[in-house]
Amino acid sequence: MKPQSVTARRIVAASCVLILSTTFTFAVAEEAPAPAAASPAAKQAIQVRQAIFTLIGNNFKPVGETLQGKTPYDANDIQKRTARVAFLAPLLTDAFPDISSSGDTKAKPEIWSNRAYFDRKLKDFQDHTVALAQVADKDKSGSDAFKTAAAAVGKDCKGCHEDYKAK
Numbered sequence: 445m446k447p448q449s450v451t452a453r454r455i456v457a458a459s460c461v462l463i464l465s466t467t468f469t470f471a472v473a474e475e476a477p478a479p480a481a482a483s484p485a486a487k488q489a490i491q492v493r494q495a496i497f498t499l500i501g502n503n504f505k506p507v508g509e510t511l512q513g514k515t516p517y518d519a520n521d522i523q524k525r526t527a528r529v530a531f532l533a534p535l536l537t538d539a540f541p542d543i544s545s546s547g548d549t550k551a552k553p554e555i556w557s558n559r560a561y562f563d564r565k566l567k568d569f570q571d572h573t574v575a576l577a578q579v580a581d582k583d584k585s586g587s588d589a590f591k592t593a594a595a596a597v598g599k600d601c602k603g604c605h606e607d608y609k610a611k
């Protein structure tokens with residue numbers, strides 16, 4: 445009887461250690477953050493950035509098509525679209541916080557590792573959108589001034605995507 449009960453006590457003790465260590469492992473696993481997962485704040489920042497770009501893209505599209513001669517110059521529409529792009533572009537100044545550098549984004553890490561250069565590109569783009577909106581305010585016929593100003597903005601989109609946006 446005695447050896448058996450010692451064995452039984454050993455089994456119970458061993459089980460307790462096992463249960464405790466298992467519980468401890470789970471507790472640690474729950475508290476440790478998943479290394480690659482973006483925080484809710486990072487996710488939101490990325491979504492806001494992509495939403496701004498979606499609106500910029502949607503509004504610049506008819507301007508680009510007019511520039512390419514695919515659509516006839518519609519003065520009212522061009523004035524409206526270019527004003528929207530000039531309004532939206534400054535929102536990008538706050539759209540690249542450090543926390544948003546990784547996650548579900550196509551923004552390349554070079555934005556953050558070479559920030560001064562990126563900021564200059566962004567500033568050029570913002571200035572060009574203002575210049576374009578000013579031309580479109582006066583221009584009613586698709587002049588050379590419109591073409592030059594719209595082409596400068598289009599070049600900014602392309603240039604920045606080549607350097608800073610993953611495919």
Ligand code: HEC
Pocket residue numbers: 490493494495497498500501502504505548549550551552562565566569597598600601602604605608609
């Ligand atoms: C200074 C750099 C820069 C400029 C200028 C720029 N873009 Fe982008 N664009 C980006 C980056 C970076 C992304 C990726 C954003 C992300 O995935 O977080 C992006 C993403 C986009 C997207 C995809 C948005 C989505 O839903 O994921 C569109 C559309 C877009 N840009 C259109 C444009 C257009 C049109 C212009 C010019 C009128 C423009 N961009 C100018 C850097 C730029």
